[in-house]
Amino acid sequence: MDRDVFLARVGRAAMTGLLPTSPEVSASLPELEPADLVGLFRDSLQKVDGVAHGPVSGHGAPVVVSGIASGHGCSTFMAWDDLPAPGVAAELTAEGLERVDHDIEESSRLQHQLGYVPLSLGVTGALAGLADSGSLVLSHGPGRPRMASLVPEVHVALLRVADLDRTLSMWAHNHPGAAAETANLVMVTGPSRTGDIEQQLNLGVHGPRHLHVVLVS
Amino acid sequence: MPEPVTFLGRATALVGTHEASAIEMGARTLLKKRDRAAAEFPVMEEMRDRARAIRLHALSNLDRLLGHFADRAEEAGVNVHFAADAEEASATVARILEETGSRLVVKSKSMVSEEIELNEHLEASEIEVVETDLGEFIVQLAGDTPSHIIAPVLHMMRQDVGRLFEEKLGVAYTEDPTELNQIAREHLREKFLQADAGISGVNIAVAETGSVILVTNEGNGRLTTTAPRVHIALMGMERIVSRWEDAAVVLEVLARSATGQRLSVYTNVVTGPRREGEPDGPEQVHVVVIDNGRSEVLAGGTAEILACIRCGACLNACPVFRSVGGHAYGTVYSGPVGSVVTPGLHGMEPWWELPYASTLCGACEEVCPVRIQIPSMLLQLRAQAAEGGRLPGWLEKGMSRYTQTAVSPKKWARAKRWASLLSAPISSKGWIRHLPGPGRGWTDSRDLPRPAKESFTDWWRSNRGS
Numbered sequence: 120m121d122r123d124v125f126l127a128r129v130g131r132a133a134m135t136g137l138l139p140t141s142p143e144v145s146a147s148l149p150e151l152e153p154a155d156l157v158g159l160f161r162d163s164l165q166k167v168d169g170v171a172h173g174p175v176s177g178h179g180a181p182v183v184v185s186g187i188a189s190g191h192g193c194s195t196f197m198a199w200d201d202l203p204a205p206g207v208a209a210e211l212t213a214e215g216l217e218r219v220d221h222d223i224e225e226s227s228r229l230q231h232q233l234g235y236v237p238l239s240l241g242v243t244g245a246l247a248g249l250a251d252s253g254s255l256v257l258s259h260g261p262g263r264p265r266m267a268s269l270v271p272e273v274h275v276a277l278l279r280v281a282d283l284d285r286t287l288s289m290w291a292h293n294h295p296g297a298a299a300e301t302a303n304l305v306m307v308t309g310p311s312r313t314g315d316i317e318q319q320l321n322l323g324v325h326g327p328r329h330l331h332v333v334l335v336s
Numbered sequence: 337m338p339e340p341v342t343f344l345g346r347a348t349a350l351v352g353t354h355e356a357s358a359i360e361m362g363a364r365t366l367l368k369k370r371d372r373a374a375a376e377f378p379v380m381e382e383m384r385d386r387a388r389a390i391r392l393h394a395l396s397n398l399d400r401l402l403g404h405f406a407d408r409a410e411e412a413g414v415n416v417h418f419a420a421d422a423e424e425a426s427a428t429v430a431r432i433l434e435e436t437g438s439r440l441v442v443k444s445k446s447m448v449s450e451e452i453e454l455n456e457h458l459e460a461s462e463i464e465v466v467e468t469d470l471g472e473f474i475v476q477l478a479g480d481t482p483s484h485i486i487a488p489v490l491h492m493m494r495q496d497v498g499r500l501f502e503e504k505l506g507v508a509y510t511e512d513p514t515e516l517n518q519i520a521r522e523h524l525r526e527k528f529l530q531a532d533a534g535i536s537g538v539n540i541a542v543a544e545t546g547s548v549i550l551v552t553n554e555g556n557g558r559l560t561t562t563a564p565r566v567h568i569a570l571m572g573m574e575r576i577v578s579r580w581e582d583a584a585v586v587l588e589v590l591a592r593s594a595t596g597q598r599l600s601v602y603t604n605v606v607t608g609p610r611r612e613g614e615p616d617g618p619e620q621v622h623v624v625v626i627d628n629g630r631s632e633v634l635a636g637g638t639a640e641i642l643a644c645i646r647c648g649a650c651l652n653a654c655p656v657f658r659s660v661g662g663h664a665y666g667t668v669y670s671g672p673v674g675s676v677v678t679p680g681l682h683g684m685e686p687w688w689e690l691p692y693a694s695t696l697c698g699a700c701e702e703v704c705p706v707r708i709q710i711p712s713m714l715l716q717l718r719a720q721a722a723e724g725g726r727l728p729g730w731l732e733k734g735m736s737r738y739t740q741t742a743v744s745p746k747k748w749a750r751a752k753r754w755a756s757l758l759s760a761p762i763s764s765k766g767w768i769r770h771l772p773g774p775g776r777g778w779t780d781s782r783d784l785p786r787p788a789k790e791s792f793t794d795w796w797r798s799n800r801g802s
């Protein structure tokens with residue numbers, strides 16, 4: 120249907136409809152008692168079956184990541200190019216993990232994606248962390264593939280302590296342009312889960328089964 | 337268009353079954369989680385007020401917001417399509433699939449796709465459509481329909497799933513949910529990575545940025561919108577807010593109300609196809625904005641129901657839903673929200689009975705994150721049905737007091753006051769068993785306002801068939 124015709128019909132309907140009146144959306148969000156964001160983030164992440172590490176210094180981060188990788192017996196990994204701590208990919212390669220390249224040529228899209236099936240580890244940064252829910256905010260773009268936090272069995276994210284905020288609504292309020300700055304912004308709250316069969320919790324249904332967050336001070 | 341059914345007929349067949357008890361159990365668990373999540377969030381009530389204001393504001397400016405959304409989305413490289421009805425929406429999807437040469441399509445859970453019966457429409461073509469939400473995948477394999485808007489296989493036991501996988505996927509029988517989950521993961525992973533196109537719904541769109549937001553816990557929504565070359569998002573036209581921060585408020589109350597989570601595992605914000613230099617993501621993004629009866633609802637007395645964010649809490653809280661499950665309602669939208677939405681979208685005539693499928697106990701409104709006044713809309717619809725000479729047979733039998741009261745909002749309000757209806761001990765568990773005969777007049781019992789001191793049995797004796 121033509122857009123203008125469609126919208127004109129909607130406009131007429133909105134004018135005749137009997138919607139209850141409602142106050143304007145106020146400029147500020149309801150306030151929460153202040154809290155220690157690092158402690159709160161750790162607790163919240165644990166509640167959603169994720170594991171928090173650190174805070175560690177940037178130099179300490181590569182060892183922590185490779186420790187997690189060997190703990191899960193990972194043999195292949197994909198990593199974002201610009202991580203908040205240097206040397207992570209080099210450390211993993213030195214430990215014998217094979218790095219899977221993440222650039223997809225349009226002509227070889229299918230082959231490339233099928234190659235992701237045995238991927239065991241994905242390492243990403245994070246634009247922000249949300250302490251109240253234990254969430255990571257991932258902003259995808261050049262050098263920051265979406266697949267890295269999606270297809271592996273294990274996802275490790277490096278998060279700067281300074282990038283912690285309280286709730287999604289507060290973060291969005293402080294970053295009103297965030298949604299449009301990238302083609303794909305994702306909030307990740309714990310490992311992939313389902314309760315579809317008899318409400319029984321199961322992790323790793325389509326996405327990663329394990330989520331580790333390394334806090335970097 | 338779903339097939340009209342008599343609610344009572346279906347409900348009667350379901351009461352006391354294995355399916356109904358599975359629903360009862362599942363819905364109670366979900367409600368408990370919701371209550372806990374609401375209680376632990378110190379600003380839950382303020383956030384609900386805010387979410388309500390945001391949604392009502394969006395509805396009263398819907399044409400403007402949709403226009404903005406389309407402009408911004410197109411700037412980001414999205415193809416925006418407008419579909420007046422189910423037929424046009426399905427045809428639009430079919431055309432996009434054909435133009436992009438898509439053969440294998442993965443789908444993440446989308447209620448509007450069920451509403452427009454997209455799968456049935458596409459079946460006629462050579463295209464293979466695979467549902468990827470674990471629950472929806474099971475429903476598709478079984479040739480069944482979902483029984484709950486957020487938990488599609490709430491009606492099935494693990495043994496049912498085990499037998500189904502054994503039969504349809506050729507795997508050894510297991511009833512261990514972890515193993516069943518693993519079987520589905522492997523089967524579907526191959527499909528994801530080979531699919532030409534992904535079809536998703538839209539939980540909420542943002543006018544100011546042209547973004548569509550999808551939430552899932554499993555990650556199938558992200559895979560659907562990342563792996564294939566083409567992403568098609570189906571969006572009920574009311575699923576929109578002005579700003580990104582408004583969407584964030586809605587997402588917080590949605591997750592808490594649906595499953596008691598603080599946020600769903602994956603909140604996926606898509607603003608156009610993959611950009612210059614990006615390593616992955618779809619080459620094309622299409623958004624199909626669907627009316628299919630919504631503008632008529634918006635123009636009428638039940639417009640407020642369009643503020644719904646599909647959390648499913650009202651289903652879990654509803655004693656009628658919990659006793660019979662989603663299949664009794666005959667369409668994709670079940671429970672209290674469905675009893676208002678379905679007659680609105682598909683017409684009063686075949687669906688006039690649904691507004692009676694309620695005890696008007698008020699539990700739905702109490703848990704609704706956007707505080708939709710469902711009971712008063714049900715009353716309004718009943719009045720409309722009664723004006724059209726429509727009264728369920730099970731009510732006509734001597735229910736004069738009821739009909740006079742229940743169809744007039746004013747009288748109802750008075751009745752509510754003196755009958756202390758809301759505080760009446762509506763024992764939700766097993767209430768149906770207290771009735772004489774499972775099929776006869778079960779709904780009316782709970783429908784009637786009754787004086788606080790009168791026992792239900794006394795009331796029943798003095799009113800039934802008098």
Ligand code: SF4
Pocket residue numbers: 593643644645646647648649650651673700703704705706707708
């Ligand atoms: S009507 Fe309210 S409680 Fe029911 S599904 Fe919609 S938002 Fe949730």
